[in-house]
Amino acid sequence: MLEQTIAFLGAGNMAEALIKGLLRSGTARPESIIATGRRGDRIEELQRTYGVRTTLDNVAAVREADVVVLSVKPQVLDKVLVQVAPAVDPHKLVISVAAGVPIAVMERRLGAGARIIRTMPNTPSLVGAGACALARGEHASDEDLAVATRIFQAVGITTVVDENLLDAVTGLSGSGPAYIFLIIEALSDAGVKVGLPRYTAQKLAAQTVLGSAQLLIETGIHPGQLKDQVTSPGGTAIAGLHTLEAGGLRTTLINAVEAATRRAKELGEQFLEKS
Numbered sequence: 001m002l003e004q005t006i007a008f009l010g011a012g013n014m015a016e017a018l019i020k021g022l023l024r025s026g027t028a029r030p031e032s033i034i035a036t037g038r039r040g041d042r043i044e045e046l047q048r049t050y051g052v053r054t055t056l057d058n059v060a061a062v063r064e065a066d067v068v069v070l071s072v073k074p075q076v077l078d079k080v081l082v083q084v085a086p087a088v089d090p091h092k093l094v095i096s097v098a099a100g101v102p103i104a105v106m107e108r109r110l111g112a113g114a115r116i117i118r119t120m121p122n123t124p125s126l127v128g129a130g131a132c133a134l135a136r137g138e139h140a141s142d143e144d145l146a147v148a149t150r151i152f153q154a155v156g157i158t159t160v161v162d163e164n165l166l167d168a169v170t171g172l173s174g175s176g177p178a179y180i181f182l183i184i185e186a187l188s189d190a191g192v193k194v195g196l197p198r199y200t201a202q203k204l205a206a207q208t209v210l211g212s213a214q215l216l217i218e219t220g221i222h223p224g225q226l227k228d229q230v231t232s233p234g235g236t237a238i239a240g241l242h243t244l245e246a247g248g249l250r251t252t253l254i255n256a257v258e259a260a261t262r263r264a265k266e267l268g269e270q271f272l273e274k275s
């Protein structure tokens with residue numbers, strides 16, 4: 001059980017996923033969580049659902065907290081940083097989930113000695129199946145990294161990377177759920193094309209993605225080998241695979257991750273120019 005009081009500034013989707021995970025796993029108590037927002041109805045809903053403390057006042061939440069999670073959109077982050085900076089002292093750990101915003105920029109806003117961990121989670125955190133990479137700022141300690149890791153382990157798996165790899169993480173696992181949903185939707189359409197009812201097609205497509213990922217993770221077998229196990233000589237899977245290769249699926253996915261990584265970098269650069 002974490003003893004620290006944790007304030008989530010901007011309790012939207014990502015913050016709610018973390019709050020839910022922290023409570024469900026017994027990592028934190030409701031009374032040690034404070035959620036902030038812009039709208040009274042939203043924070044009341046969080047209070048009703050999870051029993052956490054809530055306020056519309058970011059500064060008041062920061063004053064009470066040992067750990068401050070910055071979970072607003074990147075576009076409003078600078079404003080929030082300026083607002084809370086006077087209340088962030090060196091005793092507080094600051095964790096950011098914002099895409100693209102460099103630690104150096106946050107340090108500039110919060111003061112040079114600020115203890116910052118920058119992270120990139122993803123939306124499957126909402127169901128406890130997230131993937132999150134964490135990067136440590138210069139002034140964050142081993143203990144800070146351990147606390148941040150525990151918070152994200154409550155909603156999925158974690159890995160520690162250098163900050164310069166976080167844009168790549170954003171391109172792969174941060175944005176990746178969108179690619180996979182597109183693939184599931186396309187497979188569902190394909191099922192309908194070959195005669196399956198829509199609901200049946202979608203259920204089979206989603207479970208196939210889930211089951212394949214689970215098989216790979218649980219066995220640790222190389223994906224190429226698992227692919228070979230599905231592929232009988234002269235059979236159906238190789239006919240499908242040939243078509244995917246002809247359509248350039250691998251290249252398309254590599255291009256997609258590269259484009260998203262580039263976009264994450266651009267967002268960071270735009271943030272730097274504005275701040």
Ligand SMILES: NC(=O)C1=CN([C@@H]2O[C@H](COP(=O)(O)OP(=O)(O)OC[C@H]3O[C@@H](n4cnc5c(N)ncnc54)[C@H](OP(=O)(O)O)[C@@H]3O)[C@@H](O)[C@H]2O)C=CC1
Nearest residue numbers: 010011012013014037038071072073074097098099121122
């Ligand atoms: N969605 C994703 O797939 C991922 C998102 N992220 C990052 O997570 C962060 C949050 O994203 P997400 O949860 O999806 O976004 P949401 O829009 O769901 O959450 C942001 C919340 O912040 C609130 N808010 C806006 N302005 C303020 C303010 N000044 N003070 C306090 N609260 C405020 C918003 O309220 P209101 O709705 O009233 O505006 C909203 O509830 C972003 O920085 C994003 O880059 C990281 C990884 C993946």
Ligand SMILES: O=C(O)[C@@H]1CCC=N1
Nearest residue numbers: 099122170174175176
């Ligand atoms: O598209 C975005 O900007 C966010 C960041 C990671 C996933 N979605």
